[in-house]
Amino acid sequence: MVPLAQMLLQFMQRAKLVKVPFSLQSAPIPKPFLPMKRTFFVLALVLAACTTPQMLVDQQLTNQSTPMPVSGRQGLLINQKIRFGHYESEKVQRSWTRSYSMDAFLAKLQDARDKYSFTLFDNDRGAYTIDAVNHIKGAELPVGRFLGSNTSDALRELASFTVQTKDLFAATMYSNSRQEEWHLMLMNRDDIRRNGRYAGLLINNQQQQQIEVLPVRKLQGAKTWGTDIIGYEFRQEDKSLAAVELINKGRVWIDPTLDPNMQLVLASASATLLLQQELELPSEQIH
Known part of the structure; x- marks a missing residue:
């Protein structure tokens, strides 16, 4: 046992906070014993390490917005109800709420195992219903459905490698009035192109809007980037609109200067990604 641990045990024993096993009572103590103030300082360092x-x-996003802690994540996808800020979902279903009998592609995906559906509401009872499917091959995805007539560099780049990918996540988000339709397409973490910028896009073809969905791999205070994806950032024209943290219980940031509908769109996409993580399978199970 290292000297620091010995000193902590001895201090706690003297304060009658813990009973130390006999085998540790005879361990040598460095002299002189730490003064009380230094001992509490050491304890503070230990707690800080935890x-x-x-x-x-993004700094500008954190300055403008307040992080919204997520509740309702249970580790089980079925019957979860996601909540953060003034947004709340209905129970998540492992089925889709819409009928795709007239669409051969989506009708085929209705039988997919890794799919789910839910509706997210804001406090004004605005809502988006999301149908999502995970672990599909790019060759099975009609890219034109997501890209429409857009010809931007980001869309062309995404289309150029989507067909080759073996692992895609896709979702369609419908407003409660059915007047707006957004598409989310994302490269899964085990199939993200290493030398490319784009992890995915959130697109509204009717309004010719596109938002980049970029992976975040860096922790606050860290000097280097990690390899694991710990969240995503939504960016448009070099501005951070929103972010979602996947680690821990999850948190969401949304730019409050955006119009309420756009905030709801980003909240819906964030909730979709939080639930997509619950659905993740180990890479060796992906075919």
């Missing part, structure tokens, strides 16, 4: 890691978020 601080929960947090995702690095």
Whole structure:
């Protein structure tokens, strides 16, 4: 046992906070014994080392918005109800709420195992219903459905390698009035192109809007980037609109200067990604 641990045990024993086993009572103590103030300082350092890691978020976004802690994540996808800020979902279903009998592609995916559906509401009872499917091959995805007539560099780049990918996540988000339709397409973490910028896109073809969905791999205070994806950032024209932290219980940031519908769109996409993580399978199970 290292000297620091010995000193902590001896201090706690003297304070009658813990009963030390006899085998440790005879361990040598460095002289002189730490003064009380230094001992509490050591304890503070130990507690600080246990601080929960947090995702690095764009500074401008953190200055403008308040992080919304997520509740309702249970580790089981079925019957979860996601909540954060003034957003709340209905129970998540392992089925889709819409009928795709007239669409051969989506009708085929209705039988997919890794799919789910839910509706997210805001406090004004605005809502988006999301149908999502995980672990599909790019060759099975009609990219034109997501990209529409857009011809931007980001869309062309995404289309150029989507067909070759073996692992895609896709979701369609419908407003409660059915007047707006957004598509989310994302490269899964085991199939993200290493030398490319884009992990995915959130697109509204009717309004010709596109939002980049970029992976975040860096923790606050860390000097280097990690390899694991710990969250995502939504960016448009070099501005961070929102971010979602996947680690711990999860947190969401949304730019409050955006119009309420756009905030709900980003909240719905964030909830979709939080639930997508619950659905993740080990890479060796992906075919």
